[in-house]
Amino acid sequence: MPAPIYEMLIKYRESRPLAFHMPGHILGRGLSEPFKEAGSLDITEIPGADCLHAPLGVIREAQELAANCFGADFSLFLVNGSTAGIHTMIRYAVNPGGKLIIGRDCHISALNALALAHGEPIFVAPKVDREHQIPVGITAEDVEEALKAHPDAQGILVTRPNYYGMAQPLAKLAGLARRYQIPLLVDEAHGAHFKFHHNFPDTAMELGAHLCVQSLHKTLPAFTQTAILHGKKDYVDRRRVELTASMLQTTSPSYLLMASIDQARELMERNGGSLYDGLWENIRSFDAKLVKTTCLERVTTPGKEVEADFSRIVLDFAKTSLSGFQAEELLRGKYGIVAEMADLRHVVLIATPFHIDHDFDRLLTALQEMSRDYGGCQKGREPILWPVDIPERVISLSEALFSEKRQLPVQKSEGAIAADSLIPYPPGIPLVNPGERITADIIQYICLLLSQNCPVHGVDGGKIQIVDTGAMNKI
Ligand SMILES: Cc1ncc(COP(=O)(O)O)c(C=O)c1O
Incomplete structure (x- = not known):
């Protein structure tokens, strides 16, 4: 499979150029030892390297390959994470002062983008799985209520999957968006890997979203800050999306980041299926041993409308004397295992095909010891009742x-x-x-x-x- 940006960089380095161009470290010469290798590929818009803001060469080709791979009509590479994509989607959809129907569990960048656009969020509260106290997404019924109350809303923004890997249904929401003739925007920052295995939930593009953003760096083998904005051309004006993204991104995008997006896509397209087959087997075996040998529960959603990302290991410590925060600290301090995040009850770990069997064994051993030392407790089963009402908005x-x-x-x-x-x-x-x-x-x-x-x-x-x-x- 081609990876045009990555290949262009390797070729340039192999040509042993005498660089009198940016960046000032001159292909790594001025960088400290650990950075030198990466620096040798860190270039600027020299001939043959194309330009992210008006792509005609390798970047255009790489974006087209990505669109094809992820099932979009067009894809734009982002070098400031999904944050840049969320700003782009909101700026695209919401006119100054306009309204956006938005799940209340949205990322901070969505609020920031609305604030900059002087837009008005019309919040819809996500449903919460009361047993596990985990949000599972907003319903089409609640969104329809919001649309009836605010028929002038200019778009719908949904976060799917959420941090706990819960992916809500989208088809009805896509139908609603079509009916109201507004775009369905999906923050799929945590779901860039969904496309690469049949046991993952379907992707937002497959389910009818009009624009969606994915952080490649969160779950795929790509550098931090890498993300892609995908679009469907029947519902959005591609040119205006591109213009908006261009206004929001640096004029000096890192070729390391763009090549990393390109290469992650190439690797996954070529080999993602078998890589995730391996992870699926590892996770199944981990789950079976976890159930047999510990009092910890892995939160999943069998049989429910909401689907769970099998690579997101959400561990519930409700049957131990540990809070999720304490469990995270113990895992890190005593066992050297660093989780993605913790809350009062849970520890969330992100598993990838790049974890080997031994990693799961090591995690399991730690959890078995923690279960033995802190288990046998029955706290925290009763749901805490949080105020679900959305408070009055006083100022914008x-x-x-x-x-x-x-x-x-x-x-x-x-x-x-x-x-x-x-x-x-x-x-x-x-x-x-x-x-x-x-x-x-x-x-x-x-x-x-x-x-x-x-x-x-x-x-x-x-x-x-x-x-x-x-x-x-x-x-
Ligand atoms: C749901 C969600 N959306 C968007 C973002 C922003 O993504 P990025 O860090 O790629 O800018 C995050 C970051 O944590 C997130 O959790």
Whole structure:
């Protein structure tokens, strides 16, 4: 399989050029030893290297190969992660001041993009699997309600899969988007690998999304920051998407990053099926031993509408005396195993075809010891009831984010306007977002979580950031 950008870089290096061009390290000469090898491929837009902003050569070819591989009509390489793609999708879909129907479990970049566009989020709360306290996505019914209330909405943005690897159904949402003639935008940052094995959920492109973004760096063998924005041409204006992405990306995109996207796609297209067959077998064997030899449960969703990514190992520590945070620390401190993230109950690990049998054995041994030392407990089964109501919006996202702020003890914040999102994990859904009113229920819930040593993102030393309305009035 060709990998045009990668091959061009190798060829250039082999030609032993005398470089009098950017970057200033001159093909690695000025870099420290560990960087030299990578630096020898780090070039700029020299003849033959094409240009990301007006691709006609190797970049165009590589993007076309990617589109073909991922089932899109067109694909754009991103060198600032899915963050850049989310900004592009939102800027593309939402006119200044326009509305976007958006799952409340969206990534921070979606809120930032809306704030910059002076857009208005119309939040839809995701459903939560009450047994495991994990969000499983927004329903088409809830989105339809939101659309009826806001028929002027300019798009729908869904995060699928989420951090826990849960992939919600999309077909009905795609139908709704078509009916309302607005684009369905999917943040598929965590699902770039779905295309490469039949046991993964179908991809957003396959399920009718109009634009979707994938972080290659999260799950595929690619450098950090690499991502792709995919589009379907029947519903979106490709030229305007390209223009928007171009406005948001650097004029000096890293060829290492672009070649890494190219090469990851090539490897997966050529060999992804058998690589993921291997992972599937490893995971099945790991699961069977986990069930037999520990009291830990792996969270999956058999038989439910929501599908689970089999490569995301979500471990529930509810039957141990450990919180997810403590388990993560123990795994790291005692066993040298570093997880992707933890919450009050769970530890989330990302498994890839590049983990070998021995890695799973080592993980299993650690979990067996932890189960033996801390198991036999029955805590945490009862769901904690979080306030599901979305609070009143008092000022716009952009006003709140760009306002003067001050800190306030959370207990004293009733009635204040949040300047930050306050997010407990689980379920990773904001209790309050910037510009929304903080209620007594929210304060009570945060205090309950803090009393259980559950950190709440946005709460620092018992204090939160609120909008300084005094300063606002002065302006
Ligand atoms: C759901 C989701 N979307 C988007 C992003 C942003 O992706 P990137 O880091 O590639 O910019 C993240 C990052 O963690 C994420 O979790």
